[in-house]
Amino acid sequence: MPLKWLILSSIIGLSFAHVPGEDHHDREHHFMGPTDHGKASRGGNSPIRMSEIATRYVSPPLAPTYIHLLRHVPSQQFADFRPSQPLPISSTLSDITGQSLSSPFSPHEKSHSPFEPRFHVEREEISDEEWQQEILNSFQGSGLVPFVFDSIPAGLININFGTHNCVHMGTDINPESSAYEPSSVSWPSKDGLLYTLLLIDVDDQNKLHWLVINIPQDDLLKGDTVAKYSSPTPPLGHTHRYVMIVMSQEQYFVDLVVQRYSRNEACETHGNINLTDFQTAQGLSQPVAVNFFTVSHNIFVESILAYCGESVATRNR
Template sequence: MDTSGIIPDIIDEKPKAKATISFPSGAQVDLGNELTPTQVKDQPTISWDAEAGALYTLLMVNPDAPSRADPKLREVLHWAVINIPGNKVADGQVLAEYVGAGPAEGSGLHRFVFLIFKQGDKIPSEKFISKTTREGRLNVKIRDYVSKYNFGAPVAGNFFQAQYDAYVPTLLAQVK
């Protein structure tokens, strides 16, 4: 993550471990490999070494919107789940439903970053962002979460890169 610019673009410390991320399409995330929006359209499964009894937060962002050269919307929140017991993401509380990669045509490669943080306590929240809305997703900052909840360095992370493909107009038609 050092050479990709993720440090310092969105976080200050490298994740302690690599999260394993697999999409229903069969695509695997591997530290910056290129995947297509078609391959990542459905919510992935994620695993990492979790402590028994601990709670975790999962955040997925795109720091390169509308493009890596002009990231004025940095960061776009693609997925947020809090209060995850161990690494059972399905048992956590969804703050923002998963939305796949949808880079604009001609905007080049975008990084899509998954970070997992260990929580000190349960996080109370009534917030919920549907996968059909942009509201609450633009100009989100991982550093704000880290500061607000005293997360420290991410315990795990991974990322892929994607650029426009024929699926993007279908994805964008679902988001208001």
């Protein structure tokens, strides 16, 4: 074939070659609104192209596309979206559309915050007499009155194990949560007074599980720990009651006064304590605040015992 005809055929072939944009797979895909299947309008019928969003409405090169933010925006709101400047990465959905948008899951629902809750619960106030009766009923029902206490003090100790375990006169706490000392303990206190706190297992001959003295008001962290907190380990097949008691002191205690109860490790055997003798010997008041919880045996108790070098068989003797 002569050279001039070869050149001419090449030129004609190029002119009829595939033109990008004429085939569906080469066209820029259109962004389809959630309700109109690609008919989102910009004032006419021209759909919004994905490439247009990427080039006009995103801050290059670090900002990601805003498609993930716009997927819940009604098509008309998106069609009116015309930022004159690139949007910062921290832009919110309201910043993009220029208006406050309601939730796509409930478009007419008013937004709420913790300071403006959706529901309001009326407060119920009870008298001091009713509160005392409630405490008395709980302690009598559990058998703590009259077998442990002759009477119930006016105060109740607030005890929390972590975020979700609040003790309220007999709450059942699992061994996993009670394995470590409470995250929060407080009680009604008076300025200038020192207090003693103890935790006992009344179903194991008043076994001592925790003893802290010289506590200013209810600041437990500033007290002196005599017996370190010991995890409740009720025997197999049993549920035990653990009672926390707070009493006021007449004076500051030196360590020698309570040395017989001293335990530096959680795994040390804390022994038992006679409440009446302890009160008399240390010059303590009657309990000013109390509370109690129960713990039932489960497999985690065996883990605690194993850590301390004991076994369930040894513990249950």
